[in-house]
Amino acid sequence: MGIDPSVIEEVQKRANVYDVISDYITLKRVGSSYTALCPFHNEKTPSFMVSPDKNIFKCFGCGKAGDAIKFVMEYEGLSYIDAVVKLANKYGIPIKYTGKESNFKGLYSVTKKITEFYKEQLKHNKEAKNYLFDRNLSPSVIEHFELGYSPEDNNLLLKYAKENNITDEELTQIGILNNNKKDRFSGRIIFPIKDQKGNIVAFGGRIIKDSNTAKYINSPETVIYRKSEVLYGFYEARDYIREKNEVIIVEGYIDLLSLWQIGIKNVVATLGTAFTKEHANLISKFANSVILMFDNDNAGKKAVISASKELLKKDLEIKYLKIPEGKDPADLSTKGYRFVKSLLDEAKDIFDVLIDNLLSLKDLQDINTRKKREDIINIYLELLANVENISKLDTYLELLAKAIGTTKDIFYTRLQKLRANIKKEKPEEKDKNKLNLNYNERLLLKAIIKDKTLLKKYDFFDKMLVSQLFRYFIEQIKEDKLGEEEEQIILNFEEEPTEESINQIVKKLQADWKEKELGLLAFNPETNPTDLLLIKKSKLNELKNRR
Numbered sequence: 001m002g003i004d005p006s007v008i009e010e011v012q013k014r015a016n017v018y019d020v021i022s023d024y025i026t027l028k029r030v031g032s033s034y035t036a037l038c039p040f041h042n043e044k045t046p047s048f049m050v051s052p053d054k055n056i057f058k059c060f061g062c063g064k065a066g067d068a069i070k071f072v073m074e075y076e077g078l079s080y081i082d083a084v085v086k087l088a089n090k091y092g093i094p095i096k097y098t099g100k101e102s103n104f105k106g107l108y109s110v111t112k113k114i115t116e117f118y119k120e121q122l123k124h125n126k127e128a129k130n131y132l133f134d135r136n137l138s139p140s141v142i143e144h145f146e147l148g149y150s151p152e153d154n155n156l157l158l159k160y161a162k163e164n165n166i167t168d169e170e171l172t173q174i175g176i177l178n179n180n181k182k183d184r185f186s187g188r189i190i191f192p193i194k195d196q197k198g199n200i201v202a203f204g205g206r207i208i209k210d211s212n213t214a215k216y217i218n219s220p221e222t223v224i225y226r227k228s229e230v231l232y233g234f235y236e237a238r239d240y241i242r243e244k245n246e247v248i249i250v251e252g253y254i255d256l257l258s259l260w261q262i263g264i265k266n267v268v269a270t271l272g273t274a275f276t277k278e279h280a281n282l283i284s285k286f287a288n289s290v291i292l293m294f295d296n297d298n299a300g301k302k303a304v305i306s307a308s309k310e311l312l313k314k315d316l317e318i319k320y321l322k323i324p325e326g327k328d329p330a331d332l333s334t335k336g337y338r339f340v341k342s343l344l345d346e347a348k349d350i351f352d353v354l355i356d357n358l359l360s361l362k363d364l365q366d367i368n369t370r371k372k373r374e375d376i377i378n379i380y381l382e383l384l385a386n387v388e389n390i391s392k393l394d395t396y397l398e399l400l401a402k403a404i405g406t407t408k409d410i411f412y413t414r415l416q417k418l419r420a421n422i423k424k425e426k427p428e429e430k431d432k433n434k435l436n437l438n439y440n441e442r443l444l445l446k447a448i449i450k451d452k453t454l455l456k457k458y459d460f461f462d463k464m465l466v467s468q469l470f471r472y473f474i475e476q477i478k479e480d481k482l483g484e485e486e487e488q489i490i491l492n493f494e495e496e497p498t499e500e501s502i503n504q505i506v507k508k509l510q511a512d513w514k515e516k517e518l519g520l521l522a523f524n525p526e527t528n529p530t531d532l533l534l535i536k537k538s539k540l541n542e543l544k545n546r547r
Contacts, residue, residue, distance in 0.1 A: 003081050004096035007088055008472055015068040015087045018052035023090075024075055039075060040064050042245075069471075077196055077238065077285035080475040086197070107224050110170045111192075111200040117160045118148025118190040118203075125149045128189055131208045135254055136334060141261045145236070148190040150205065154182050175202060175219035184217065191253045193219070193271070194235040196282065201225040204232070204253055204271060216252070218271055228276040231283075232256060232269040238286055240266040246289040248344065249275075249307065250329050251300070255293075258333035264340060275307035284314040291319045291347045293329050305379060308350050312386040319347035351396050354380045358403045377404070381411060385418035440505045441470045445490045447497035448477055454502070 018034060021027065027034035027050055038048035038059040047061035058065040064074060072083040088095050122128055122142075128149040132142055151157070161171060171177040178184040188205030195201045202219035219225055231249075233256045241247045248267040250256055256269040266287075270279070283290065290311055294300035300323075308318050321343060323332065332340050348356070358376050363369050380400055387393045397408040397415075437445070448454050455478060473490075476482040495501075 003084060003472075005472075007093060007095055008084055010093050011069065011084050011087045011091070012067075014091045014093065016052055017055045017057055017068045017071065018050055020068040020087065020090070021050055021057060021071055024071075038062060038064075039242075074285070077282055079479075080472060082197065084472075104224055107170065107174055108199045108201075110166055111174050111202075111224075113164050113166060114157075114161075114171075114174070114176060114203075115146055115148060115190075115192045115200055117157065118150055118192075119146060120148075121151050121156070122147065122149040122190075125151070128208055131189060135258070135330065136261070137254075137257055138261055141257055145233075145257060145260075146192045146200075148192070150183055150185040150188050150190055152187045154186060157183050173222060175222045175225065187211075188217070191232070193225070193230060193232055195230055196234055196238065198235050199224070201230060202227075206253070216272065218273075226278075227271070227273045229278045229282070230271075231279055232271050233260070234268045234282065236260075237266055237268055241268075241283075241286045245287050246291065247283055247287045248291045248293055250293045251295060251303070252328075252330075255329035258330040259340065262333050262337045262340060264337065264344075270303070270307075275303065275310055277310050277313065280307075280310040280314045280316070283311070284316060287316070289317040289319065291321055291344060292350075293321045293323065293344075295328055296323045296325055304350075305383070308383050309386045312383060313388070315387075315389055315392075318350040320350050320353045321347040322353070350383065351380065351399065354383075355399055355403045358400075373404075381415055381418055385415060385422060437470060437473075439495075442490060442493045443495055443497050443501065444505055445470070445473055445477070446493050446495075447502050448474070449482075449487060449490060450497070452477070 018027070022034075025036050025039050025048075027036050028046070030049075032051070032053060034050040034052075035046045036048045036050070037043055037046050038061055040059060041062040043061050048057065048059045050057045056065065056067055057071055066074075068087060069080065069083050072078060072086055073080060076083065076086065078086065085095055087093075132147065137147075157171075157176075158168075161167075168177060168181060176183055176185070185203060185205035187209060188207050191204040191206070192200045193202040193204060202222070202225040204216060204218045206216050207213060218227070221227060232253060237247070237260075244266045246266060248259070248264065250259065250267060250269050251272060252269055253271075256267050259265075259267045268283075292304050292307060294303050294307075304320060311318050323329070329340075332343065354376055358373060358380075361369050361373050361376075364373065377400070380396075384393060384396055384400075387396065394408075397411055400411065401408040455474075473482065473486070476486075
């Protein structure tokens with residue numbers, strides 16, 4: 001999302017780390033700083049420190065650190081720009097965009113009004129209400145997820161839209177009206193779809209009468225809805241996901257609502273779309289473990305493999321819960337929380353599931369059995385090709401070798417070919433922004449554009465004291481979103497970066513950051529004497545330099 005640099009600068013000036021973080025967690029004063037149990041990992045002794053003076057936070061347990069914007073990104077699972085926007089709203093800073101996104105707020109208002117219309121229509125349609133009650137959904141769940149109904153009479157929607165100053169163009173923009181200027185969801189139960197910030201960005205519809213049309217349909221992609229980035233129920237579930245450090249993924253609306261109703265709330269749904277790298281990235285910000293709870297048919301099994309590949313790239317633990325043939329999560333939910341919870345507790349690591357399937361094959365002389373065996377091995381290696389952690393990769397290879405009675409060495413060549421064949425991720429649509437960077441920042445960015453491995457070599461975002469605008473461009477480069485115009489301006493910078501010049505700049509930035517870290521460390525109850533000596537030395541050097 002393109003945002004005016006002046007907004008970033010104003011947020012940087014006004015967003016104090018204490019003010020922001022205290023909205024999320026309880027902070028206890030220790031000297032001139034504050035401490036708390038870290039919200040990003042489980043701990044019994046506080047190691048999370050906040051310094052209003054230095055305007056940074058740091059967890060000495062898990063290592064997460066940064067400023068107010070970084071905290072909001074980590075805690076809310078937001079992108080850099082979305083975090084800036086959230087803080088801008090908190091401090092009443094007018095938001096100025098550089099592209100079409102400036103009218104998003106107006107479209108969110110339209111989707112909210114249309115949702116209210118659908119909700120009101122549900123109250124007056126007995127057939128729609130009976131369908132939901134037959135699916136064992138309670139009024140509280142229906143209300144919480146804002147379910148509604150789209151009447152078959154399109155004139156009702158158009159009349160409501162006119163009364164609320166909503167144009168046909170806006171209804172088309174949000175995917176409500178089709179090419180014939182009719183509500184594409186007519187005669188369907190409506191499931192509003194929210195993004196991770198709680199904005200209603202799309203709708204799903206379920207037919208309630210026998211028809212030749214599709215049972216479920218979703219909104220088409222629009223300027224406010226990219227299906228590759230949105231998971232149904234994520235906004236409602238995110239705090240529960242963070243609390244349990246685990247997310248359950250199902251395929252449909254009713255599956256999710258049924259689980260939620262019996263008390264299993266760390267659940268999201270894919271809405272029948274392919275699971276994407278963006279979905280995996282979103283989940284990885286909130287949980288380390290995933291349970292795939294897909295239908296036990298061919299389509300469901302393919303979806304499990306596809307989702308697992310993306311999740312493994314994020315180094316997440318993946319478990320698979322095999323659902324009985326002909327059943328779905330909604331069916332299982334009718335047996336109550338304890339029953340479903342016992343099944344979830346038995347979910348197995350995806351690689352263990354494949355090993356079990358291998359070991360279940362007995363007659364290896366049979367042609368079909370041998371083919372099944374080879375298919376399972378291929379799937380196993382295809383998944384393993386997405387694992388970057390060498391230790392894990394080696395362990396899983398050992399398991400496979402042991403299961404078929406061979407050595408792991410025979411798989412390395414196949415695995416290398418599979419890894420080489422994994423397609424490079426395509427860059428997404430690029431955003432534009434103006435530049436207002438100092439000499440060092442432009443030189444660093446030029447070096448990074450020319451050699452992106454520097455992003456791994458140096459942790460620019462967390463370990464260095466740089467401007468918010470510089471961080472914005474780093475995020476754009478990381479996500480392949482840097483605009484061609486901005487890239488060309490940076491590359492045209494008259495100076496050429498050298499290894500020596502980059503190292504000097506980086507060392508200076510790292511030293512500045514270390515100084516701040518040591519200042520925080522002084523107020524950490526767990527600080528050891530060696531660290532305190534470092535602090536004292538740092539302060540002495542600072543005084544000497546001033547003289």
